[in-house]
Amino acid sequence: MMDVSGVGFPSKVPWKKMSAEELENQYCPSRWVVRLGAEEALRTYSQIGIEATTRARATRKSLLHVPYGDGEGEKVDIYFPDESSEALPFFLFFHGGYWQSGSKDESAFMVDPLTAQGVAVVIVAYDIAPKGTLDHMVDQVTRSVAFVQKRYPSNKGIYLCGHSAGAHLAAMMLLADWTKHGVTPNLRGFFLVSGVFDLEPIVYTSQNVALQLTLEDAQRNSPQLKVAQAQPVDPTCRVLVVVGQFDSPEFHRQSWEFYQTLCQGEWKASFEELHDVDHFEIVENLIQKDNVLTQIILKTIFQ
Numbered sequence: 001m002m003d004v005s006g007v008g009f010p011s012k013v014p015w016k017k018m019s020a021e022e023l024e025n026q027y028c029p030s031r032w033v034v035r036l037g038a039e040e041a042l043r044t045y046s047q048i049g050i051e052a053t054t055r056a057r058a059t060r061k062s063l064l065h066v067p068y069g070d071g072e073g074e075k076v077d078i079y080f081p082d083e084s085s086e087a088l089p090f091f092l093f094f095h096g097g098y099w100q101s102g103s104k105d106e107s108a109f110m111v112d113p114l115t116a117q118g119v120a121v122v123i124v125a126y127d128i129a130p131k132g133t134l135d136h137m138v139d140q141v142t143r144s145v146a147f148v149q150k151r152y153p154s155n156k157g158i159y160l161c162g163h164s165a166g167a168h169l170a171a172m173m174l175l176a177d178w179t180k181h182g183v184t185p186n187l188r189g190f191f192l193v194s195g196v197f198d199l200e201p202i203v204y205t206s207q208n209v210a211l212q213l214t215l216e217d218a219q220r221n222s223p224q225l226k227v228a229q230a231q232p233v234d235p236t237c238r239v240l241v242v243v244g245q246f247d248s249p250e251f252h253r254q255s256w257e258f259y260q261t262l263c264q265g266e267w268k269a270s271f272e273e274l275h276d277v278d279h280f281e282i283v284e285n286l287i288q289k290d291n292v293l294t295q296i297i298l299k300t301i302f303q
């Protein structure tokens with residue numbers, strides 16, 4: 001990963017020196033799973049997500065398939081703690097799957113441990129590719145956040161969490177212009193889990209067959225290129241960038257460079273590499289209350 005053509009400094013854009021095959025590999029998270037084969041890792045992830053969702057719907061008070069817009073795919077599931085107050089912290093989750101797979105109906109991982117501690121959890125659906133373009137998904141996610149603020153104006157903070165492609169969508173909310181949505185959401189924290197923040201390399205991988213991103217689309221939708229100039233609405237809002245030990249070197253670089261860029265701006269950022277987890281376990285483990293990331297989330301919300 002070192003740029004040996006120069007004077008030995010690591011290259012700023014190591015992926016540009018990679019073969020097509022290596023780039024493809026770096027951006028295929030399931031190939032970096034050590035505990036299971038790639039296909040089994042994807043299957044397990046989806047199975048745990050479906051089980052957690054079935055359990056959440058059976059055991060928690062919920063509002064399912066609530067529209068946040070007119071589009072067929074513009075729905076959220078809201079899961080509540082036992083207390084009947086609406087003055088709760090709200091935790092919104094944007095699922096991953098390279099903007100072309102996954103759904104809210106298999107992504108309610110963290111509902112049980114968070115609602116048990118008094119946090120309302122909102123699992124957000126958006127139109128994945130090829131139905132949705134990236135610009136459209138960003139707009140949908142923006143409207144889902146505005147919707148929660150409008151519906152629950154007495155909330156005790158809105159926390160955005162995204163995984164993988166969902167972390168990208170959450171990070172784009174650092175740049176959102178809320179004026180055209182008629183509301184400024186009470187954003188108190190971001191949890192960006194194993195995300196992609198510079199989309200340019202994606203253009204050169206097989207992920208782009210469904211996405212059809214041009215270089216301009218990728219740049220316009222890269223928070224890495226824009227976040228240093230953006231102003232936090234609330235300078236005390238926390239931004240946590242998290243990556244798994246077994247995520248690929250490119251995923252590590254994406255998270256680390258995004259964190260560093262946040263620090264150059266006025267963001268209250270922190271960075272964590274979570275020990276002994278891969279791209280999928282990092283979220284699967286959110287079903288447990290004593291998991292490290294669950295505890296970090298709860299501490300951030302209740303500090």
Ligand SMILES: Nc1ccccc1C(=O)C[C@H](N)C(=O)O
Nearest residue numbers: 028029030031096097098101164
């Ligand atoms: N299903 C996912 C859910 C969440 C995050 C990534 C994926 C992926 O499938 C990524 C890629 N297709 C992979 O094989 O690693």
